[in-house]
Amino acid sequence: MKILQGFKNMMKIPQTKIGLVFAIFVPVFFMIVWMTGYNNATERLDQLNVGIVNEDGAASKVIAEQIAKNSPFHVVAVSEYEKAKEQLDKGKYAMLIVIPEKFANTMTDGSGELTFYVNEANSQVAVSMMEKAAAEISANLGAHSGVKADIVKTNELHNFAASMLPMILGFITYIAVMTMNIQFNLVGQIMKKGHSKWQIFWSRQMLLLIVALVVPTIIISLTVAFQDVSASFWKLWLFHVLVTAACISFTQMSFSLFGNAGPLFNVAMVPLQLMTAGNIIPANMLAPFYQHFGAFLPASNGVQGFTKLIYTGESVSVFAVHLVLLLLVTFVITIIRLATQKEKAANPALSAKQLAH
Structure with missing residues (x-):
């Protein structure tokens, strides 16, 4: 009976009730916020910006358009590499795709290579998505000609x-x-x-x-x-x-x-x-x-x-x-x-x- 009385007295103290609220509220709130906030996140890849620089001009214009059309990301065409690289470092782009000079010609002999700059100063999920996308974009273009992907990691930290x-x-x-x-x-x-x-x-x-x-x-x-x-x-x-x-x-x-x-x-x-x-x-x-x-x-x-x-x-x-x-x-x-x-x-x-x- 003394234990029961002690339990009743404990329940009368406001801090006890607050503690119980914490025990219930915290996991419930985490669950609600994260399940609704992250819901269908991977379906919003079009919210990620990817820059593309075509240094091959008119010869690779169709290729650049094909990459933009087939990419799940929001692809932005940039005329100058230096400007695009600066925006990549600032975090405006999650990845930068560079079509080098004479790329259209090298595609025909199987030596074509696209350069993908992936910004490591981003979430690991985004970095992983960009690396996977780089491999897929190259594979799709090189289905009949063997285009390779040169993935360059920028702002990389070597110490975890x-x-x-x-x-x-x-x-x-x-x-x-x-x-x-x-x-x-x-x-x-x-x-x-x-x-x-x-x-x-x-x-x-x-x-x-x-x-x-x-x-x-x-x-x-x-x-x-x-x-x-x-x-x-x-x-x-x-x-x-x-x-x-x-x-x-x-x-x-x-x-x-x-x-x-x-x-x-x-x-x-x-x-x-x-x-x-x-x-x-x-x-x-x-x-x-x-x-x-x-x-x-x-x-x-x-x-x-x-x-x-x-x-x-x-x-x-x-x-x-x-x-x-x-x-x-x-x-x-x-x-x-x-x-x-x-x-x-x-x-x-x-x-x-x-x-x-």
């Missing part, structure tokens, strides 16, 4: 560990900050007994600012110590500061809006950010409803930005702007919400020792 960096720097930062803010929220609840809400808030912001500067310094220092990456230390550091600050403000906002249910909201954002980060499959292959979610989530912008910095060193200004807007909007929401909350009378005589207990 480096390919995990965008997830570590962009996504794991969110998980770490989310966990940290759960603890800081509990600290804030304890401090209410002896401090005003604004004292607690601005003290926390001071601590969070230190975290946003110190943590990236440590993590990026380790990054450049262990791996060769395309971007400089300062570019990586500045972007990681932005990602960390945006994650902090985003997860902090959930507590101001939802109180003890804040962690539930933060966890609910995990599958959305994993899905829209573009490292599993490109975001434009997701179900239309989910394709633009990533722009409004910190980890999604972080992963996509770090992918560019680590693989190519290209500009991440678009993602930086998104993160700044996220930071500002979520911070303002937190301030407004806090301003509307009634404050309990503080007890200035409460000692630090009492707060600790």
